[in-house]
Amino acid sequence: MANIREIAKAAQVSVTTVSRVLNGHPYVSVEKRQRVEEAMRQAGYSPNSNAVHLATGKTGMVGVVLPYSHHPYFHALLGGLMEEALKHQYTALLCQTNYEAETERHYLEMLRTKQVDGLILCSHELPWPDILPYAANGPIAACEFVPHPEISAVYTPHYAAFLEGMRYLAARGHRRIGYCIGRRDSESSRQRYAAYTDALKEINEPLREDWIFEGCVQFSDGIKVLDQLMHMEDRPTALLVTGDEAAAGVLARSRQLGIAIPGQLAIVGFDNQPISEALELTTIDQHLHEIGRQAFKAFYRKAAQQDKTPCRMEIPFELIERASV
Amino acid sequence: MANIREIAKAAQVSVTTVSRVLNGHPYVSVEKRQRVEEAMRQAGYSPNSNAVHLATGKTGMVGVVLPYSHHPYFHALLGGLMEEALKHQYTALLCQTNYEAETERHYLEMLRTKQVDGLILCSHELPWPDILPYAANGPIAACEFVPHPEISAVYTPHYAAFLEGMRYLAARGHRRIGYCIGRRDSESSRQRYAAYTDALKEINEPLREDWIFEGCVQFSDGIKVLDQLMHMEDRPTALLVTGDEAAAGVLARSRQLGIAIPGQLAIVGFDNQPISEALELTTIDQHLHEIGRQAFKAFYRKAAQQDKTPCRMEIPFELIERASV
DNA sequence: CTGAAAGCGCTTACAG
């Protein structure tokens, strides 16, 4: 492959001039510009990105940190994010962590090694104190509430959303309410737990830890939850399920076993994924697509130096009433 | 940020030695190695990836070309692909094209500009003649049958899969069969069309072009198809739907309108996505996860120079019988 | 086991 020097020689100009043509700078005479363009065409020349990145210190890539690349939740986030990235000629480096701390750290390192201009954290395993130092190397945006101004944050108000779900069920007469969640140690989980306990107080119901099911991420997890439920003496009459995939599993299994939805068990899902529409599942839409979009924009504003102030953006949620409550 | 020269100075060795430590080369005395490691730690040093990429000519990145990043079909592919990439310390650059030719070409250019070591085409818009020249710049693998040995191919035998679907419906007594597809001009679409017409001949049924629905990609497309169907005088009794999302839309809409599935309309989906399990949809599993895995491996074998011979790998499919036929 | 030097292919003040 030809390099810039060969093009310069062929066009009988300096490499500086070739570089100017390449970058669309002004102040190049028409004839030289044409000679350069012709030489590039002849040689089938393309500039080496790595050299450009090295010289400029920018890559036009943003690392997207997520645990799995095959889950609809992250898909929705990714969709919005990519839509916005495309507009700004940015491209996304997929950083799949499987929630392994070491893998995640490896991706954070990419910010230090200049492989990406910034990072968008869809979900992460490492605690903030481990992540914060990396913010010095480039903008980091997270799709969750972050108590540190160095990190941009675009998020659902999980406490409010969960509380609304609880009150919605309570208003429909439910007193015995349980919930399903992915991981218990995340920021959103803490908020939801708080909303859960507060809502129980409102209706004067005791906290039942055994009605909190964790590890609910995919369809099959929902199936397991329902099977567990069936083995309980004392069962909830309603379930808040943080994730439509898992909620769909609960619902599908219920139908299979002949348990009436919402008659015997009411279900509220989260995310408003296509699957919830298919199953007529009542769900809380967090506008994940929009969160992804805004997270990219938050990163971009800092990367383009347009903005130095910390970003804190709450995305409103919406309860979609369908047929599972 | 410190560079390799500063580390060398601090450790009182040459940059060559630092480089050797960095890359785990042998032939470095224990004491120098320790001095270098100490200096790196002190400085909080990380090597600049762009410089490494420039000097070595490799990036450890593979570009994944796909139209949308928010569709379950590509999610499944991506999941398998990432699983394998992680094993080989490769990372994926997401190249979302929206099926726009110019955008796609821009991503192909990344192979020429050395931004990625290779490319995996999940689905593409440009015709092969436009793509082939890029194969000279690095390994390209596609998740479909490719009639050119320069490109590695991992694929479902679409003709056979579609024929099996048709025969399955025919064996259940269906004579009036239609089908839904995404785009009509792709390789897989041509194979499916061939299987469709051949299967119709087997059962002595005429070809009905108006029973072929295109543009069926997502849930809402399935809804539209059913609505169209309702306006037809002469309707099929069975539908082969290439994609569970769209199939789910057809099914959900049918239930809404009180059309019995499979009584009045039988449906066979494709992909065996979670949504099909939720809806008890009979579907043809193409093992997309496996296709993604093998596509990465095909790329990797060439990238690692382990293999020069063209890769042609057919992934078997499987009809999953559930309740929609 | 070690290092000086050339090379990877660009960009960008700086001086004209």
Next chain:
DNA sequence: CTGAAAGCGCTTACAG
């Protein structure tokens, strides 16, 4: 409008 030269930060024969 133009170019010589320094710089970005690594790797890798080559010679010892």
